[in-house]
Amino acid sequence: MNTTTVNPVLRAAPAPPAEAAAYFRASLAFHADVTDVAAALAADGDPGFVLVDCRSTESWDQGHIPGAVHLPTALMPEQAGRLLDPAVPVVTYCWGPGCNGATRAALALAELGYRVKEMLGGFEYWVREGFAHETWQGTERRAADPLTAPVDAGDCGC
Numbered sequence: 001m002n003t004t005t006v007n008p009v010l011r012a013a014p015a016p017p018a019e020a021a022a023y024f025r026a027s028l029a030f031h032a033d034v035t036d037v038a039a040a041l042a043a044d045g046d047p048g049f050v051l052v053d054c055r056s057t058e059s060w061d062q063g064h065i066p067g068a069v070h071l072p073t074a075l076m077p078e079q080a081g082r083l084l085d086p087a088v089p090v091v092t093y094c095w096g097p098g099c100n101g102a103t104r105a106a107l108a109l110a111e112l113g114y115r116v117k118e119m120l121g122g123f124e125y126w127v128r129e130g131f132a133h134e135t136w137q138g139t140e141r142r143a144a145d146p147l148t149a150p151v152d153a154g155d156c157g158c
Contacts, residue, residue, distance in 0.1 A: 030106075032091055034121045035155065038131050041067055049089040051119070054105035061136040065093070065126055073105045080112050089115045096124030121148075 015023065040047035051068040053060055060070045069083055084090060090109055094101030099122060106116045127133055130144030150156050 030117055031120050032117045034119060034125045034129055034131070037091060037119050038126070038129070049091050050084060052090050052092050052105065054092050054094055054101055059095070063123060063127065063133045063135045063140070065123065066132060066134050066139070073101065073108055076105065076108045076112065080109060080114070084114060086113055089117065091117045091119050093119040093122045096122040
C-alpha cells in the first residue's frame, strides 16, 4: 500500500495560472499598500484619491495619517455625501491587519456608490514603516521597523 502525504500548503492545489492571475489582478483593484499610499500622498499634486480614517474620535486623536479625512464607519451614511466627492476614489484605513474596520468602511462606502480601496496594514503599518502621523499633541514620526520596511533602501523592491 502506497500512501502519499501531502503537506498543508499543497493539500488544496494551487489554482491554474489564468485563474490565479485573475484573482491577483482583482485583489489589486480592492487593495492598496501603505508604501504606495504614502508615495502618492507625498508626490506633488493631487494623489487622485481621498484617504479616510474610519476609526473613532479617540482613535483619531491618538494618531492618524496627515491629510486623511476622519469619517467613522457608523457616520458614513449621513456624512459621506458632505465630506466626499463621489467622483474621487476613496482609500479606507483602520487600526491594522488584525482589524477589519477598513473592510467594513469600504463596504459601506461602496454601497453608497463610491469607488473604494482598502489600505492594507492600516495605521499600524503606517507607523511601523516610519511615516509621519499626527496626534492631538502634534506630528510624530518613529523609526521604521526593519521587519516591515527596508533599513538602507528607498523601497522594498516589490
